[in-house]
Amino acid sequence: MADHTLNRRDNLPIIARMGKVSALQFTLWVVVGAVILSSIYAVSPSPQRVVDGVPRLANLMGRMLPPETDPQFLGRVFWRLVETMQIAIAGTALGVLLSLPIGWLSARGISPFQPTTFLFKALISFFRTVPDLVWALIFVITVGLGAVAGTMTIMVDTIGFCGRFFGEAMEDADKDSQQALEAIGASKFSILCGAVIPDAMPSLINTTLFALEKAVRSSVVLGLVGAGGIGQELKSSFDLFQYRKAAAIMLAIFLIVLVMEWVTDKLRRSLN
Secondary structure (H helix, E strand, O other), X not given: OHHHHHHHHHOOOHHHHOOOOOHHHHHHHHHHHHHHHHHHHXXXXXXXXXXXXXXXXXXXXXXXXXXXXXXXXHHHHXXXXXXXXXXXXXXXXXXXXXXXXXXXXXXXXXXXXXXXXXXXXXXXXXXXXXXXXHHHHHXXXXXXXXXXXXXXXXXXXXXXXXXXXXXXXXXXXXXXXXXXXXXOOOOHHHHHHHHHHHHHHHHHHHHHHHHHHXXXXXXXXXXXXXXXXXXXXXXXXXXXXXXXXXXXXXXXXXXXXXXXXXXXXXXXXXXX
């Protein structure tokens, strides 16, 4: 009987299987569809522009290949990559260290200052909302060109990323152990260290590793606005029409990101 009912339902038209749709829901779907279609019409490339761009792309690829192999240039690229990794690692480490207390203060039911949790959530949202390049421009103006501005940018971006997920992981931590410690008079900080962090540790580690991957990608483009790293070398190559050098830099960036993803994936599997 159940199989017969299931088969009969499978034979119904898709609209009938979707159930009833209210007038409000139908209106919302129409509005969403209209927004999507109008956006595609307004900013997506037309087939003619794509076709016209193919010869120019082929010409650019021809000028980029083969990548530059000059040893002196490759040595300079290597040290720029080292600087990029230093920016990503230092910025992520500082950001994670600051995200722990900020995430704690933003966690409902965990924070020692419950009335102010929304303020710290708003701070985290603000850090996350402002794009990386905007933060980089702010810090370049503040502390000058170079890796320091890049490190500060990654730090703020990491707080916006990790602060949110750290706070949510703390809120979702097991409540029984927290209540047991609270029953014997433990302070909020003792509950955090003895119950919340141990239970949320797998989530904290995964978020940290994802933040490091994100930081490596972000630190590459920060050099475009003078915040240090390999991005500065890439921008100079394009500005001077040295496309073979740009191709070598892009290949080096691809390899370093690939290696970083492999390392963090291995770390996640071993720690889990």
